[in-house]
Amino acid sequence: MGWKVDTRAWGGYVVAAGSSVHGRPYEVIHDAPPIPLPTWLGDLLTPPPAPKPVSAAALRSRIKRADRYADAALAGEVAKVQDAPTGAQNVTLYNAAYALGRLIAAGTLTEQDVTAQLTDAGLAKGLAPTRVAASIRDGIRRGTANARGGDAA
Numbered sequence: 001m002g003w004k005v006d007t008r009a010w011g012g013y014v015v016a017a018g019s020s021v022h023g024r025p026y027e028v029i030h031d032a033p034p035i036p037l038p039t040w041l042g043d044l045l046t047p048p049p050a051p052k053p054v055s056a057a058a059l060r061s062r063i064k065r066a067d068r069y070a071d072a073a074l075a076g077e078v079a080k081v082q083d084a085p086t087g088a089q090n091v092t093l094y095n096a097a098y099a100l101g102r103l104i105a106a107g108t109l110t111e112q113d114v115t116a117q118l119t120d121a122g123l124a125k126g127l128a129p130t131r132v133a134a135s136i137r138d139g140i141r142r143g144t145a146n147a148r149g150g151d152a153a
Helices: 038-046 056-062 067-083 089-106 111-124 129-147
Strands: none
Touching: 038 067, 038 129, 067 089, 089 111, 111 129
């Protein structure tokens, strides 16, 4: 972002007074109030707003050859699960179900087909059957709710 500007994303960490790393504590050396974040930096750190949700009918009308598109999307998400590295299988499975939930809401895929294929892929990766079922169910629920403009918590 700029000279001497370091940001941390998901998975990063910040250390400050009161923290310790390798048994060595961080201490306050100069106790002064922090300066305000410059507007230009705040603007760079603020993600752009998410696009408005698209209705299932609008989504379906935008997709030419919806059946072929849906089949390719399903195959692609199954491949992502099959190729997921150790430790990332479950989140990859959830993300696949979430992504395909939009196509289920649009009527281009059935929940049964998505569930069956993702279940096979998840089990083949060694995930527990209960974990596979929960990840797929939760991902589909969230994906279909977002496609309809709702929110499934």
